[in-house]
Amino acid sequence: MAGATLKDIAREANVSIASASRAINGLDNVADDVKQRVLEIAKRLRYVPHGGARSLVMSRTNxxxxxxxxxxxxxxxxxxxxxxxxxxxxxxxxxxxxxxxxxxxxxxxxxxxxxxxxxxxxxxxxxxxxxxxxxxxxxxxxxxxxxxxxxxxxxxxxDNFGGGVTAARHLCEQGCRRPALISGPSRNFEAEERRRGFLSVFDGEPPPVFEGDFTEESGYSGAKSFLTLAERPDGIFAANDMMAVGCLLALREAGVSVPEDIAVVGFDDIPIARFTSPPLTTLRVGxxxxxxxxxxxxxxxxxxxxxxxxxxxxxxxxxxxxxxxxxx
CATH class of the missing domain: 3.40.50.2300 (Response regulator)
Known part of the structure; x- marks a missing residue:
């Protein structure tokens, strides 16, 4: 029987529609023999429960x-x-x-x-x-x-603060003496923690910061801005990988070699990070x-x-x- 309904099941099992529904949904307030009879008929008739009706019975929407x-x-x-x-x-x-x-x-x-x-x-x-x-x-x-x-x-x-610290220390370990940061938006808690962690590593004059918005375009603009400085950075931490992708493009267009002239570090390790040119060093969060x-x-x-x-x-x-x- 194709397209069997709950009413069909109840009629053949000689029970009420409510009892058939309780049996099919595995509720306890139905006799074992009724439950077994209803389930056997439902299987034979290839009954498929209606998702919306089932959710009402079970008080779940799935x-x-x-x-x-x-x-x-x-x-x-x-x-x-x-x-x-x-x-x-x-x-x-x-x-x-x-x-x-x-x-x-x-x-x-x-x-x-x-x-x-x-x-x-x-x-x-x-x-x-x-x-x-x-x-x-x-x-x-x-x-x-x-x-x-x-x-x-x-x-x-x-641990965004710890990630910012790790990025800063890594650039320092790579010999960078003039680091810079392309941060996320100031209203974003994660961005602020990454900024705070990165800047906490440096004493004295803080590194230059360009506030981005986690988009490729803002990473591109941030790198362009740093290239106009009298002393351009030799290392950039972009606070997410999408900004790092934009940063890499801007540096490549300007004829800047990465990492020989400027090292770049991102954050997140999204899939594209492995396929940038050059492949992107980043902080993996899974x-x-x-x-x-x-x-x-x-x-x-x-x-x-x-x-x-x-x-x-x-x-x-x-x-x-x-x-x-x-x-x-």
Whole structure:
């Protein structure tokens, strides 16, 4: 029988539609013999439960909400890919949206997702993001990724300060005496921590800083700006790989050799970092794994696992040495 309905199952099993639904959804308030009879008939008739109806019975939507600052570029593509792989392995669906760095837009999105998702993964690293916690529904499980919300039982954060320190020390070890920084936007907590860590290594006159916005264009502009200085840098730390890609292009167009004239270091280790010219030295944070682990942490919360399994995780960036910084 093709296209069998729950009503068909109930009629053939000689039970009510409600009893057939409870049996198919594995609920306890149905007799064992009824459950067995209903399941056998459902199998024989090749019955496929309706996802929406099933979610109402089980009080679950089998959908996870994902809120990111943006959905453009390799970094966010890798985050989403990690979340998606982990979600598909568990039969879950994703509802993805970007806030474009606007806390008001993020608030509107989270309210819109209420009742449509079982839990929420949020990445909102902007300094105003802590205000979002008070707007979240109390019964909506939330796991944060590199955010300042702190609204969930668990979260994943990156040691951005330590990463900035590592980048600065690496340039110094490569013999760079005039380092410079292309930072992320000042409203971004992660960017500020990378800036703070990088500058903490140097005594006296601080290195020159160009404030970018994590895009290739701002990395390109930052490198162009440094090249106009009376003493141009001999090492540049771009606070994410996309800005480093733009930086490399600007240096190549200006006839500057990397790393012989200027060493370049990025942050994130997105897939393209291995294929730049020259290949980019960077701080690896495991972008794919940030998404995957975030989803797994949220699922653990949804399934009521012990709180020790959903405590926060701090990721320490790992220096990946490639040709762009071999300055000596």
């Amino acid at each position: 959908t996870i909400g994902v809120l990111l600052p943006d959905i453009y570029g390799e970094f966010f593509a890798e985050i989403i890919r990690g979340i998606d792989v982990a979600a598909r392995a568990r039969g879950l669906h994703l509802l993805v949206s970007g806030s474009h760095g606007n806390p008001d837009e993020a608030l509107s999105i989270m309210r819109a997702m209420g009742g449509r998702v079982d839990g929420l993964l949020v990445m909102s690293p902007f300094v105003e993001s802590h205000d979002l916690a008070s707007a979240l529904p109390l019964n909506l499980p939330v796991v944060t990724i590199a955010s300042q919300i702190g609204a969930g039982r668990g979260g994943i954060s990156v 972008v794919f794994d940030l998404g995957r682990r975030g989803l797994e942490m949220l699922v653990a919360t949804l399934e009521g696992e012990d709180e020790t399994t959903t405590q926060g995780i701090i990721v320490a960036p790992e220096l990946v040495r490639r040709e762009s910084s071999r300055h000596k």
